[in-house]
Amino acid sequence: MEIILKVNQKEHHVIVDPDEMLLDTLRRLGYKSVKRGCDTSNCGICSVSIDHKLVPSCSYLSVRAQGKEILTVEGLEEEARLIGESLTAEGVEQCGYCSPSLVVAIHTMLEELKNPDKDEIKHYLAGNMCRCSGFEGHHRAIKHHMEVNLNGGQ
């Protein structure tokens, strides 16, 4: 079936199978930042934002995404660069496989929660697995991003 998907503000006319998952369609369209981990909505590695909500694209049907705003890390541009710098500054990135979904998750979290504290961050990101680093680094990086990039260096 032919559907129209709006990814990072750009419309794509694409033919999908009825049971095709958004992860596969996005990668077919060239959004290679979207990665596959568990393929069972457990690890969060495939997460994208749909209408400002974080969802696992491995378990979200492409046909359901019609008419919605899909956001991947490619669409975050400058914000992704700044979050990436904070992750690097805190020594969090190792293999980097989880980073695109982590950056999108940080973006949706900061849309949803204004100035989250450590417990709120921990709770929000509990479903985003990272097999290399410890999660403490993630908290430091988010704090760094909030302090340096969002609150004008306060």
Place this chain on the structure above:
Amino acid sequence: MNFEEIVMPATVAEAYEALTTAENPVILGGGGFLKLQNRRVHTAIDLSRCGLEEVHLTPDCIEVGAMVTLRTLETHPEMPRALRTAMKNIVGVALRNLVTVGGSVSGRYGFSDVITPLLALDAHLDFHKKGRMSLEAFLESQDRTPDILVKIRIPRAAHSAFYNVQLTYTDFSMVNLAIARNHHLRIAVGARPGVARLIKDPDLRLTPGEILEKIKFAKDDKASGDYRRTLAETLLADALKEVSQWK
């Protein structure tokens, strides 16, 4: 799960028509659990355009559409505390934005952290064809005639709480327990690992062990039945301490 065809009806009546006429159909809630199944069907009936994503508040109950996500249950300020707490450690925010209350109830999953608080809260289910029935009756019923769960009515309980034990932050519960008091005190125990069971108006002079005596606990790869019983007794002792503070 794989399917050949998907229909996206605009009303529940159309979805029900498809359920009764389509070849080898399956209803799609969030699709989270169906995704895990190694199964091939012909027609998937997607409920996401049937207008079942609303929460309506009435003076004595909260009506939750079947397609409302677990994340909405967690964050909606009017939801009873037991329900909000129970959602918090189900995997992660992304999963909870995907999976639905309707799919969680319809699946009758033994591990469910959704069914246990709803049972304690005396939720009632509105089906398109079968009409209204209590969650308690639904869980006991052997009737598997296909139908569509439209909404869930949750009475506004004066007080409620949820307790569970998980090996890790986002793992399945080894055992879970919800307690609610409106006019009556209701305790539900789930992840036994069988589906949740209810205890109504227990005699509070009894010990937690005595109150839970008739509830069966069994073994699976997470825990033995005896271990689960010990955990449940401890959770109930904590819950009863909390109940004693309820005004």
